[in-house]
Amino acid sequence: MAVLDQLTSQEAMDLENKYGAHNYHPLPVVLNKGEGVYVWDVEGKKYYDFLSAYSAVNQGHCHPKIVNAMIDQAETLTLTSRAFYNDKLGRYEKMAAEFFNYDKLLPMNTGAEAVETALKICRKWAYEVKGIKENEAQIIVCKNNFHGRTTTIISFSNDPVARKNFGPYTSGFIKIEYDNINALEDALKNNSNIAGFLVEPIQGEAGVYVPSEGYLAKAKALCEKYGVLFIADEVQTGIARTGRLLATCGNCSCDDKNCSGTPEVKADVLILGKALSGGAYPVSAVLANDAIMSVIKPGNHGSTFGGNPIAAAVGIAALEVVRDEELADNAYKLGALFRSELNTYIATSNIVNAVRGKGLLNAILINDTEESDTAWNICLALRDNGLLAKPTHGNIIRFAPPLVMNKEQLLDCTRIIIKTLKQFE
Numbered sequence: 460m461a462v463l464d465q466l467t468s469q470e471a472m473d474l475e476n477k478y479g480a481h482n483y484h485p486l487p488v489v490l491n492k493g494e495g496v497y498v499w500d501v502e503g504k505k506y507y508d509f510l511s512a513y514s515a516v517n518q519g520h521c522h523p524k525i526v527n528a529m530i531d532q533a534e535t536l537t538l539t540s541r542a543f544y545n546d547k548l549g550r551y552e553k554m555a556a557e558f559f560n561y562d563k564l565l566p567m568n569t570g571a572e573a574v575e576t577a578l579k580i581c582r583k584w585a586y587e588v589k590g591i592k593e594n595e596a597q598i599i600v601c602k603n604n605f606h607g608r609t610t611t612i613i614s615f616s617n618d619p620v621a622r623k624n625f626g627p628y629t630s631g632f633i634k635i636e637y638d639n640i641n642a643l644e645d646a647l648k649n650n651s652n653i654a655g656f657l658v659e660p661i662q663g664e665a666g667v668y669v670p671s672e673g674y675l676a677k678a679k680a681l682c683e684k685y686g687v688l689f690i691a692d693e694v695q696t697g698i699a700r701t702g703r704l705l706a707t708c709g710n711c712s713c714d715d716k717n718c719s720g721t722p723e724v725k726a727d728v729l730i731l732g733k734a735l736s737g738g739a740y741p742v743s744a745v746l747a748n749d750a751i752m753s754v755i756k757p758g759n760h761g762s763t764f765g766g767n768p769i770a771a772a773v774g775i776a777a778l779e780v781v782r783d784e785e786l787a788d789n790a791y792k793l794g795a796l797f798r799s800e801l802n803t804y805i806a807t808s809n810i811v812n813a814v815r816g817k818g819l820l821n822a823i824l825i826n827d828t829e830e831s832d833t834a835w836n837i838c839l840a841l842r843d844n845g846l847l848a849k850p851t852h853g854n855i856i857r858f859a860p861p862l863v864m865n866k867e868q869l870l871d872c873t874r875i876i877i878k879t880l881k882q883f884e
């Protein structure tokens with residue numbers, strides 16, 4: 460087989476299976492093209508993408524503005540390392556810091572690296588500003604969290620598949636129930652070694668768990684009361700996905716479509732990734748104000764690729780698209796429409812129990828057990844009907860299309876989803 464021959468789907472899957480580590484279980488579909496809300500497989504079949512690479516492709520596949528920024532920069536300068544300055548990084552840092560309303564940004568590449576960075580900043584702040592005795596700091600995390608795949612991060616996961624036989628684990632974490640404000644206060648009181656509280660504003664991988672109204676604001680208030688950092692992992696929920704620029708904006712009533720003013724909850728440390736590049740390139744970041752970020756000094760932390768000129772150029776373009784195309788507003792409106800269309804169907808359905816989510820981060824709960832393969836089989840049928848989604852558990856399917864979708868496309872998609880679900884009634 461010559462390198463440039465077009466592979467069939469089967470040939471492409473066989474290659475991955477034979478030569479690639481089996482660390483994923485992909486839905487059997489082989490894609491070779493994407494544009495906006497659509498992707499195509501190697502046989503030319505067109506699909507709606509309802510995963511958006513786990514919300515990395517909020518701006519749509521191959522957005523021309525982002526692609527052009529990447530091409531222009533790739534032809535000019537790709538990597539200098541941070542041993543030297545480059546002429547793009549500062550501009551990107553200024554734009555993103557102002558966009559999200561923080562003093563400073565620390566650039567990394569992947570979400571997990573940004574989470575690790577936030578944990579390091581939090582610990583250093585705890586020793587040098589809060590005055591916790593060295594090596595005694597503890598960070599509170601939530602059960603059923605997903606923050607990435609590094610050794611430290613899986614140390615505080617409770618997913619046995621992600622965790623088992625990867626020990627010994629990193630210590631210094633306390634796990635509490637998500638969306639339980641009393642559990643948070645219990646963990647905070649009488650423990651002066653708590654440095655921070657790391658939380659997802661909506662638990663995405665766990666199955667799109669939306670916390671109860673006011674939870675994040677109360678949690679933030681408790682963090683202030685006990686002098687610990689509120690660290691928001693918005694890698695999946697951030698950048699317009701949930702109908703606001705950030706999910707921590709909650710239900711704030713400001714009518715600025717691209718609200719970056721005073722959100723309902725302002726995290727002390729904000730973690731972003733995924734859609735920070737619109738899916739074109741790995742770009743992640745931690746944002747914080749000077750009082751916190753200033754604990755990081757030369758040599759404390761870094762990354763060869765973090766803040767490279769391509770990442771910076773892509774990051775600027777990706778945020779401009781979010782702002783100029785009013786993606787938060789679109790996600791808000793289409794999300795409400797999506798849930799209302801689904802709810803009309805669910806009222807008479809035996810196979811779907813509920814739809815939940817915010818903006819265009821939603822999930823349906825299938826009327827079957829977590830161990831069942833019903834959600835998987837529904838996703839195979841959705842694929843056959845021209846729409847790609849992936850279960851997060853045996854009985855939960857996440858629906859997260861690119862935010863550049865229009866109303867006609869969304870209604871076409873709800874028709875496909877409902878038609879498919881009816882096959883399983």
Ligand SMILES: *Cc1c(COP(=O)(O)O)cnc(C)c1O
Pocket residue numbers: 513568569570571572574605606607608659663664692693694695696732733
């Ligand atoms: C995807 C994700 C991460 C990890 O990002 P990677 O780029 O895969 O390392 C961290 N936190 C959340 C909430 C995520 O959804």
